[in-house]
Amino acid sequence: MQVDIRDVSHGFELEGAPLPVLDRVSFSAEPGSFVALLGPSGCGKSTLLRLLAGLDHPSSGGVAVGGVPVAAPDPSRILVFQDPTLFPWRTVWDNVALGLEAQGILGSNRARVDKVLELVGLKGFDKAYPHQLSGGMAQRVALARALVNEPRLLLLDEPLGKLDSLTRLAMQTELVSLWQRARLTALLVTHDVEEAIFLAERVIVFGPRPARIVADIAVDLPYPRHRGDPRLAELRQKVLQHLGLAATW
């Protein structure tokens, strides 16, 4: 789905003082594209995803998905939160089934839940409760909970942040193949520069709060990519420069 963000500004109030978070941010993402959002901590990346999900409304500017202005949350665009935030009273299976149940279509789609649990490697844990999972497993459940709804736009807020590096690499590859298979549009917020350029077709770099776009870099490499590719290293250097961290590398 086409994503259009036009002149979006947004802010909060913190102890009575206004806190501008997004400052006239504009960009568009083609349907079916994979865009990574990079930026310093606290710059407003999660805030932007919440606007796209329809959970909050921008103070000014417009957000549209698929050509339609975003007014309310909708299961066609799903946000995977930074925290897994599973429902502790539901088993893994019931957590994943939440969306289908809420939409009243669980009855005919139970197999989808099993399939997606297998996809994230949690087969056999369907009866476990969230407190019985590791941090990484919980995050995979959160991912499965989004994927089972077959969203057209997937908003990922550091979904791999809590995974160990091995699982992380495996899940990155899994994400790419999932995105290609499902032909969905993916917006991925991450702290990890390598992850961004390995996964995305395009990396948008934000400056410190209030967030403004400081760079918009196309990663013009075909999939499947190889982590050792020298062009990735080059791109990484370029992105780090925009983040003001080039000196350390």
Next chain:
Amino acid sequence: MSTIDPTVAEVGDAAATTNYGRNISPVLLAAALAWAAAAGLIEYWPEIIPQPYGRELAAICLGVAVIAALTALSGTVFGRIASILRYYGPWLIVAAVILAVWEVLTAKTGILPVPFFSSPQSMLEVFFDDWERLGTSVAYSVLLLAKGYFFGALAGFVTGVTIGWSRSASYWVHPLLRLIGPLPATAWLPLAFFIFPTSGSASVFLIALATAFPVTILTWSGIASVNRDYYDIARTLGAKSSFLILKVAIPAALPHVFVGLFMGLGTSFAVLVVAEMLGVKAGLGWYLQWAQGWAAYNNMYAALLVMALMCSTLITALFRIRDWTLSWQKGLVRW
């Protein structure tokens, strides 16, 4: 809450983790001896004033001794009952000692004089001779309590969810709750008996009132303290308000609701007894009142014991319901 009801968790644990095998339990054996000794003491030490049912009491003690001895010698043949008995072995010993001391102080020496203190066999006498009246009293009490508690818990739960969910409901209900809630339900007693057509319906109302207040407050605070992210997540997944209330807010608030249900049950006992004493001419409260009128202190002690058993059984039942409903919490909080 873990301290109030250790039986559920700890007996289960003890049964699960300790493999008693077929070995002999020395503690239970000692308990069997203690109960046998109590039986001997009751049978052979003459009473200061002869009382009926001394022999029956001794027989019961002997029965306990035999069961304890059998369990002690038979390992886990009796299954779960055996592990529960073994777990309470030390308590069995202490109970035998308490019974013996009580018997000596009352029936055998009269240090604690009649009629103000009852001997064990005189309480047994009440159970044997007045069980019919005691039984119907328990039935009346449980029925009255069940009606009042059910309506009170239901009303409290619905009110709590409503004001926890809706700002405007909270705006209108909160001040009323603030004003009327803390008032002890028994203060309404004269008015309730005047307004309601029967003392029975008045009592149901009072018990419901006493139950509803804590249930309302805790349900409300439970709903209000639900992590907002749960709602956001459910909404992005396509949830409508009804789903948010029924499948997100209420399950998340349930641990609080149960605290309210426990508190409500506690206060409802108090109201039940008062209502029965002053209004309804039935139930354990009325039995106590009646026994006092006839200076039948034995009956009073017996009724108190029955009432204690009834209340603790109801509390235990509520614990079981909670354990079953909130089984997902196991391992998350200390039980």
